[in-house]
Amino acid sequence: MSLIGAMESAPVSDEMVVSEMPSRRHVLDLDDFSGTEITAVLDSAKGMAEVLGRDIKKVPALRGRVVVTLFYEASTRTRISFEEAGKVLSADVINMATSGSSVEKGESLLNTALTIQAMGIDTIVIRHPHSGAPYLLARHLDRVGIINAGDGMHAHPTQALLDLFTVREKLGSLKGRKIVIVGDVLHSRVARSNVWGFTKMGAEVVLCGPTTLLPLDLLGSDGGRIPSELASVKMVTDLDRAIEDADVVMALRLQEERQQGGFLPSLREYIRRWQVTETRLQRAKPGALVMHPGPMNEGIEISSSIAHGGSSVIEEQVTNGVAVRMALLYQIANRSS
């Protein structure tokens, strides 16, 4: 690579190679991120967090880039988080909610995305109720970068990255930490991406919940293949045991539909056995963090006092979400087409 015309602040380009983010077109899930790349994203997010602390929250990095948020599912925090992230970086953000759009007329996902690509848009952030929807787009669009904001029950990589960032900021390191994820793990894309993310960073992940809400396919008992990287993930039903010496307890939202779907005998039993409470938290390591992807059902998967207590980093998760999404947009939306 010729140095002519390159910016000259580092006289020798060695430094630039080490401190560059790996080039990537899409962010679909964390299974194809290396630990090094995750670290690069977290480091970059730290720089972005500083921008969010400024008086004038604006930098020109993505000036002239257009980002479309395509949300086929209702969302407040994730969509606004992406919108803010794009705008702070000076990108033009267009929000597309599917009601009031041609989707109501029956336009397919692929046609919608192809139309968006034809308008010269650089990046699509998509949330969709069907697992795999972002992968469909990634296969068929050759000029647009796709960021998965949650697909069905499959993945929510940006949530996992902000969770990793939050833990790293608070505890200093991720390697060897014990992370307990409790609740409706089976239906949770947040849990799945966190399993990948924390495992790749060398943390120990324990999944906990009623047997009916645990992803038993992870045990390989149905003949499925467990990716070798996930072989260390444990699954237990006893929260009081699982939470011993935990560094992080992450509660997942329990949807009321689960009770109707026959997954639980009663909410009361769930609360008694799996709610994250002060008493249970005593068994975790001192200084353990309580996390929740939101929105919370206070009184169900998490007690109100814990949710707003000193161990809770739930609000920080939201703040960090913008910084992490800035880091990703900066990496993805920057590619020249």
Next chain:
Amino acid sequence: MPDRVGVSQRQIMNPDDIRRALARVSHEILERNRGARDVVLVGIYTRGVHLAHRLSRNLKEFEGGDVQVAALDINLYRDDLKNRSSPLVRPTTIPESIRGKRVVLVDDVLYTGRTVRAAMDALNDFGRADQIQLAILLDRGHRELPIRPDFVGQNVPTAPDEVVKVSLIETEGVDAVAIIRANTSADCRRKS
């Protein structure tokens, strides 16, 4: 016959040269600003920050008083972001408002001037400085923008295919400035 591509390196500054240049630059900063009362040294990552700390220590030694040092990451303001992978962004640490202050930007090498242009844009987002001055260790020429330094350690004319390698104790373990060029005239490509 195989083409022999060699690399030749000549050292143009040794540790003493660097120390003396920084000492002179520090005195010039004090002279120009009649002291250092409203001066803030803003170093451009990475070596500019280390140099800014050295200047700050000099200023304190020569005239007493603490001069604030800040670190500036210009990656979000670059004009060539579309042509390269995203460089890692580090937190900029400008401690308080720069309004009414005299900012001295500090960097190791001045070349095309685009880094300094980006740095001035970044500074603008932090407030309105009274003045922005530029201190650099080495000016290698080939400006592409109308940017000029106020304080220069050394002027070294270079060819565009040469690489200027600045080493500092804080980053490479030794203080030195070297110019590296490829030996064959046909090949100007460098490992990136």
